[in-house]
Amino acid sequence: MRKLIYPFTVSLDGYVNDREGSIDWSVPDDELHQFHNDRYREIEVSLHGRRLYQLMAEHWPHVPEDAPQIQREFSRLWTEKPKVVFSRTLAEVHWNSTLVSDNAVEEVRRLKAGGDGVMEVGGASLAASLMPHGLIDEYQLFVAPVVLGGGTPLFPPLDKRLRLRLVETRHFKAVVMLRYVAE
Numbered sequence: 001m002r003k004l005i006y007p008f009t010v011s012l013d014g015y016v017n018d019r020e021g022s023i024d025w026s027v028p029d030d031e032l033h034q035f036h037n038d039r040y041r042e043i044e045v046s047l048h049g050r051r052l053y054q055l056m057a058e059h060w061p062h063v064p065e066d067a068p069q070i071q072r073e074f075s076r077l078w079t080e081k082p083k084v085v086f087s088r089t090l091a092e093v094h095w096n097s098t099l100v101s102d103n104a105v106e107e108v109r110r111l112k113a114g115g116d117g118v119m120e121v122g123g124a125s126l127a128a129s130l131m132p133h134g135l136i137d138e139y140q141l142f143v144a145p146v147v148l149g150g151g152t153p154l155f156p157p158l159d160k161r162l163r164l165r166l167v168e169t170r171h172f173k174a175v176v177m178l179r180y181v182a183e
Contacts, residue, residue: 008142031174047122131162
């Protein structure tokens with residue numbers, strides 16, 4: 001069965017974007033960008049919510065040739081990586097993406113059962129819909145030294161606790177990574 005990870009940069013107060021939806025505070029430096037490039041190379045399938053897909057699709061396929069190598073590399077990785085986009089409002093998706101409009105929980109269960117590699121989920125709303133069903137196996141939080149005071153929370157209100165076990169910490173220049181597995 002495939003493992004599903006939820007990697008996200010989060011503020012100290014637990015938000016993935018600010019009140020206006022901006023993530024400009026979470027732009028990675030070269031060290032973190034290279035880590036994400038290396039990590040993304042190992043991902044078999046990337047699951048995107050609508051907002052994250054649109055944000056990524058606006059930028060990564062259009063990185064100019066004179067951009068830094070690290071950005072050009074992620075551009076290539078992102079456009080080539082198989083993606084499943086969950087949206088009830090999008091009519092089409094591009095760049096090696098498949099659109100799913102129905103039951104995200106059942107589709108993710110099917111995808112997890114369809115192999116033995118690693119998938120990632122991107123987008124707080126999509127991840128929030130999967131958490132109550134125990135579909136996320138690992139959480140990778142990249143904690144940034146900023147307090148936003150509001151925005152979209154990394155974790156939604158839940159009916160029951162998520163039991164997690166810390167398995168790794170890693171200090172980067174700009175963030176601290178906390179890696180947890182679901183118990």
